[in-house]
Structures are given as structure tokens and as C-alpha cells.
Amino acid sequence: MQLLFIHSDYIEYEAKQKTRVAEPIDESKKHERIEEVLVVFVAVEREDETNARYAVEKALEETSSVFNKVGAERIVLYPYAHLSSTLASPEMSMEMLKAMERDLLSSGVDVKRAPFGWYKSFTLQCKGHPLSELSRKIEVHEGSGAGAEEKAAEKLSKALEAEEKAESQFFFMDDGTGGNLIRAADFEFESGIEERANLQKFFLYESEKRRAVDRIPPHVELMKRLEIADYEPSSDPGNLRFYPKGKLIKSLLENHVRNSVAEYGAVEVETPIMYSTEHPSLKDYLERFPARQYSMAGKKGKPDLFLRFSACFGQFLMSKDMSISYKNLPLKMFELASSFRREKRGELVGLRRLRKFTMPDMHTLCKDMGEALEEFKKQYELCIHVLDGIGFSMRDYEVAIRFTREFYDDTANKEFIEELVRIAGKPVLIERWDQRFFYFVLKFEFNFVDALGKASALSTVQIDVENAERYGIKYVDANGEEKSPIILHCSPSGAIERCMYALLERAYLEKERGVLPMLPLWLSPTQLRIIPVAERHLEYIEGILPVLNGIRADVDDREETVSKKIRDAGRDWIPYVAVVGDKEVEKNTLSVTIREESSKGKKKPEEMDVYALKNMIEQVIKSKPFRELALSYKLSERAKFVGG
């Protein structure tokens, strides 16, 4: 279908003479003059006939969009055959034009349709502003494409509609207020407690959805400058490249999460990253999960494939084929899942929102709601523990707990929520849905609020009451009967990339507060940098390096001045910087500057021997995952991954 929009001061037309296909009209309709109007010239084309509903819908979308944008007062639909050389049949065209007219009328738009199939005279006066003349082509593809697109659109809309209709209220709950829901309007943000400012930012982000900031997110600049990650122009947006330092940090975080869930008792699995769209359970699930997929057309005769947007399918399909006794429950399965979501273009930012990301995803099969709640609480604590290990305390994130009204009406559940708030030890945001729109009845998230006041979820746990049945997951209870378990979805840290984003953003916030920014010691690509004053000190350094085994220590052996090397170490956020010159060699010591204890313009190098230094660093990182340096220990041998 071809559309030509002209925003006009007026249009005046007169039906002069019938053609063979003319529609019958009243004498009064033959001549019209309409002011302040968006004239929509329409040519319905042959291909539109293969999927008329889709074409009409699209055309209406475009029309409303233009109509609202230019701020016209009314619309005239004007059949205009000359926009296309492959016209649809007159009957069909007229039908579709009428359908458009009906729809616009029913949505309250003042619309007129010029008579079809007449030779008409017309004059109009185009307003001439930048948007006053626009054209659009609605494309309907032949055969399966069109059908599939329509079906996909329908599917998507089912889930999205549910969300749009989802009505919810926000509250706050604090430890020590008797577990009462405090209406958002009554909550005191200005209590002199600094932490509440963040909660307020989070709440505003959630409820108002209006945030006008105009700045490049600090972490995007940092991820490049620190050679952590970067955009990859040759991939799809949101698929990043990770440089050695970034890959190191990522691996360490992954291992940390992996170790923590193993300790909690989960078993690690791996499942495929792509699935057939034809699988009945998946088909169904796709409708309940309003994310957009990467999909690939199957070779002829074969079903289409999509890339997973979470590890749910794989693990559910695995669970369905298992034989599970009540004695095996709660059963916890974990996967570090590369996941793909075709998020809207405008949504993607740096490491915060990606199309390809790494999501730790654990599913727990529980025999009933009682056990589910018990595990839910454990996982709530597990998440706190995992984030704490990364370096985020309760101060660094805001808690949101969300549930259905029905869930909360149960007194026992109410007490359960109060207990969660008590564990948080600070006010939390509560969202209550009037009905269950999703597959879960209760969830929480820990949300990080960044330098620009944007919130994003890290850890989350959800109680899923729907998918066991959908996938046919069963366990056998003590009476030998098959039952459907309740499933917990848990991402203990949230996406790994997002943790990196939060670490960088927090470092930036620290810097704003006058603190030297840095990463936690166990995640710093270089933990200790050794700087020789002159070349002759290198030998001494080589001698002490074996002692520093188990610590990521490198040596700035470049031909630069000491000042330059110190500065570069600072720019790289290196936690420990040791200078070695004649004095140190003679006394067999190091002159160490500790970043954490320094500030801008204030440094205090400390004399210590290499064993003391090693001990000091090991104290901090002892229980954390470790990997060797990602790059050569000699700086002179390293290539630059990013300029500047």
C-alpha cells in the first residue's frame, strides 16, 4: 500500500464523473471542503490482498502517527490510484479504505473519505513545514512471510497487551513499621538518611518513567578507556567485544557466581542456545515472555530457530525428561547462560543493556509453595551474599518486592514479606499487581541506581506457578503420585556484564565524591604494579616476582620517566603501586602506594618488604577466585587494544 500525507490548510474536492468502479454516493457528498486537515492519499496494491488486515493495521498505525505528529485536526482519506502501478482490485481497495475509515472514526478521529472510483477535481494547500509532506509504503510479503509476521506480531502483542493492562500499585515497607504497606504518597524520603535518596531515585524511575538526562553514561567511556569492552561495529548492536582485561574480569565474576551457587547446592548444566519455534511448549512460552528474539529462518521444510533469551527452556526440557522423586527436592540446576534478546535499538547502552549477555540462571524445583517460599528466602540471602562478594553492599542497591494481590492476601505470605524486609534492614519498594499477568506470583529484584539516576535490576528470584505444567515437569511424591513442582527462577548476580557496568558506574560515583575510583582488588586486572626507577633495577624486580605468585603483578619496564609511569598506573586504577630504585634495592624493600588509602594529590608511599606486601594483598583476596594476568607482565610487550 502506498500512502502520501499532505498536511494542508484545506482540501476541496468535487466528484465530477463516474468510472466503471464508482461507488454510489449521495449528491451531498459530492462536494466537500475541509480545513486544517491531514490528507492521506491511498493506493491499495495487489500484494495487500494477501494480508489485508495487516496492511490496514499498518496503514492506520502510520496514519495515526503522522496525524499526531503534525497536529492536524482531521483526516481525509483520498483514494489515489496513481501512486502505484500494481493496484488491488477495486472491491478490495474500497473495503480496505472503508475499514480504515471505520477504525479512525471509532477511535474518535474526525475523518472523511473521498468517494472511490470517481474522476474528481481537487485543490489543497500544503502547509509547507518540514513534516507536511510524507510518504509511506506498507509492505506485505507473499505467502508464509506475511502470515508469520502477522502471527509473530499477534503473539508478541498478546504478552505485551497483558503487560499494558497490568495494573499495579506502589508502596513502601520498612523494617519496624509493623509490616504495613506505606502508600508511596505518604512515604518520607526526606528523613535525613542519605540512603533514601537512592530509593527515591529508584522509585521515580519505576513510577514516573520520565528521566531527562543528557549525558554519555560514564561506564561507556570507562569500559573503553580501561580496555575492558567495546562496541563491535561489524556485529549487531548490543553484541560487544571484550578485551583481555575485560575478559579477565568477566571470567572472575562468572567463577564467583559459579562457586557461590555450588556452595548453595546447585548442579551446573549446559543447554543449547537455539531452539525450534515449533516446539509446543516453547511456542506457548514465547507468548508469555515479551522479549524479542533473534531468529533464523529454517532451511526449506525445517522449522525456524530462535536464540534463547534465557536458560529456562533448556533446563525445563531437561527436567521434563528426568525422573525426580520428592526426595530429590528441592532440586537446583544452574547454568551460566549466554542469552540473546533483540532489545529495541534505542534501549541498548554499553554494558547495561545488551542484546547478547551472560546470565547466571538457576532453576529450583520445589514440591509445594511452602518449600518454594523457604528456598525463595534462602536465595534472597544467597543473592545478598553473591553481591556482597562482588563488592556491593546493601547500600549500593535498592530492593523491590513484587507480588499479586491474591498472594499478599494470605496472612502467612504477608509475614513472609515482612521477614524479607527485615533482612534488607531498610525500606523497600513494593509493587502489588491486581492480577497475575506473568508466570510468577512473587518476585524480588536488587536494583542498582547509576550516575544518571537510572535503575537496573541485578539479582532476582521469581516463583513460577505456570511452567512446570506447560513443560510437563513432574516429580513423584511419597504416595507414588505424579505432581507438578513449583519452579523458582534465580539469577544470583544478574547479568555478568551488568555487574561490570554497575562496578564502573559506582567507581565513577565515588570519583564524583572525591574518592579515587577503583575496582575491587580481586577484580583488578593488575593488582600490583612495580615501577623501576631505572633499567638497572629490573634485575632486582625479576628476583622478587616469584614471591608474588598468586597475585597479578606486572612491571612497567617501558622507557618512560617515573612520573609518567606513576600517572599511567593511576589512570589504570591500579590498587598497589610499588616503586623500586637504589634505596629499595639496597634495603631490600618496596616503596608502595596504596590507592585505597590515597586521594587526589595525597599519596603516602610506604616502605615494606615483598612478603609483607604479599600478605597484605592476600588478606583481601584470599576467598575470591583468582586468575593470572591477562597480558604480559612486562608493559613494554603489551599492545594497546584501545587508543588514547
Place this chain on the structure above:
RNA sequence: GCCGCUGUGGCUUAGAGGUAGAGCAGCUGAUUCGUAAUCAGCAGGUCGUGGGUUCAAGCCCCACCGGCGGCUCCA
């Protein structure tokens, strides 16, 4: 996806219709240096891509592609 802004060597950027200029990084040489940039020289640019206007386009117009912000959504 839609709307707005934006895109000049690896990085940061000057250049408002008339031969693309600099700093950092890189390379070469000198300097072997004590806590936030040693000095000199050399090399490096299809000005995001493709069209168009013009005698002439990095600059004006159009489209597309990236990026940033907003809408919407989520780990």
C-alpha cells in the same frame, strides 16, 4: 522500532562552500630519570557509507549505518 541530537587518523579534537590542522598513542633518536605527562624528528586521514546540489562539499540536501538521549521494556 519511533522522535531528537550526533559521527573528522587508534584516542581526543580544530576546521561554518575554496589545498584537512593539532595533542595523545605509535615508530626513530637522544635522555636512565624518585611519585600525576622528558625532548626532537617521522609516519598515519576513502572526513561513518551511498547518492544529490555546486565550477568547487568535511561543511548544504536526501537515504542508510553506528553512537547518545527520550518513549517502551528488562538481567
